[in-house]
Amino acid sequence: MSQAPTLQRGIAPVSFADFSRDFDGFSKALGDSFARYGFAVVADHGIPQDRIDLALRSAKQFFALPEETKLKYKLPVMGQRGYTPFGIETAKGHAHYDLKEFWHVGRDLPEGHRYRDHMPDNVWPDADAPGFHKNVGWLYGALDAMGFKVLEAIAVWLGLDRHFFETTVSEGNSILRLLHYPPVPKDGPHIRAGAHEDINVITLLLGAEEAGLEVKEKDGSWLAINPPPGSLVINIGDMLQRLTNHRLPSTTHRVVNPSPERRGFARYSTPFFLHFNSDYLIETLPNCVDAEHPDRYPTPITANEYLQERLREIKLA
Template identity: 65%
Template sequence: MTDIILTDQTLEPVSFNLAGEDPAAFARALGASFRETGFAVISDHPVNQDVIDRALDDAQAFFALPEDAKHAYVVENGGGQRGYTPFGTENAKGMAQKDLKEFWHHGRNLPQGHPYSDVMPPNVPMSDIARFDDSVQALFAALDEMGAVLLQALAKDLGLEESWFSKTVNDGNSILRLLHYPPIDGDPSGVRAGAHEDINVITLLLGAEEAGLQVKTKTGAWLPVQPPEGALVVNIGDMLQRLTNHVYPSTTHRVVNPSKERMAFSRYSTPFFLHFNPDFLIETLPGCVSADNPNRYPEPMTAHAYLLERLREIGLI
């Protein structure tokens, strides 16, 4: 677990417009935020609001279906990587208590016969919500495109070629998660999402209407995070932390249960987990190793092997 320092200054939003106006300044601003906190707020994001609204509307319609209808979309022995994962299935790493959530996973559409087809399953088609597949794919594509621009900036910040990450994520096992935290009745022993770090490279998270997201500070305090309208939160995942030898730390975060006044309300969110290609070898970047920061990971491993290891730890396989 990597604790982080958060201050008002480090969470000052970075405008996505800067990526086109001054790419070097954009890279410096993002890099500084990620190096200090593993976290950034991006304002003026390019994802069309209509695309967001359609995906959220269809997600809410799906989660409102009867339980037996939703369970028809569970992929048995699929590790929760596509389709529906029922309430109370996933837990945070190292925790026995299950999270109070249910979710849908939509991944990359691969052409028939693609070499990654054996480890990246096809998406589960939706028959109950007419436009669901199209609206969810549109949001996936928009966040995937934005993520590629963010990785160009991080490559600059790390002293790499701007396109360095493009060949590592072009067919990555990225996932759009449609999350539903149902209303809470009584006093449950669990929380909506226990303290955890993300598995992947970077996570792009649009703001949720209901509060609850918190990030852990270096002092052990929890800071609530709610991006302003028109902004999204981006955090470093464990794969990028490993690749950069903790130059970019992976954030510890959670979703706490609501106040009594908000317990009757659902919470929805749509994190996009940007992943490396399954066969990418996560090997510490030489530029991230120094006398003060010796290599923590002398043994490299593929992104797929790392993913499987973590899926076991969080109870999905």
């Protein structure tokens, strides 16, 4: 199986072209990277760059609006739809909030759907940022579809049926987050994103080329993630770590402030947090438990119960 060139002291990218020409090899390379780092870099993902650029342009257009305009789209219940301003999200266990503002897009549900009590309708700022709905809505669908394919490879790596995850995430409370980290004029106690783990199943990230993303190694050191342009950075979230009894780790990561020569530049990225269906019971997979690896989570929990518990910890609920 072919692979893209290895990064210097980093994670070797896996070519998504192998998904169709050598699926077993792709599955092994991807799963091995997740098992080692909790992260993987996927090159040649095939999501059209021009459409990604349009979505990013819409995000930049929105974030450039006056604060009073953006606040029109801040919902009474924060965190899951619309705009979240600066000074809100704080990494679990941290005293200082992150230096970022963001926009959330979630899954559209039909009237009467059983999840509508906790998955509200999206809001769209097209009156102030024309084309936002079309461009950003498209990116949500593209990353959701890619997440399904990544989970196919993970399922095979875990020794499960290739389509095991399809029914577990088909209506999940998955979130596309458009992130804006502004320029950082001086040193201070706040950083762009404090050290944390993701709550969800897997996260698919576009826009990691701008330096700052770091992953905590097992020895406590920090590994910078600087992927080739146009790559996807994907990581395991706490829900999948729990399901697999830590066979796939949810690794601590952060976004540090830029070096002095880059302080005048903003950073934009678009993580897609893929979630289980709200009523999916996260119960340790039997083939991830043995005498050497006893079940860490003997009491199962639904995906939504787990999500709400964690959102409260980071001040988004």
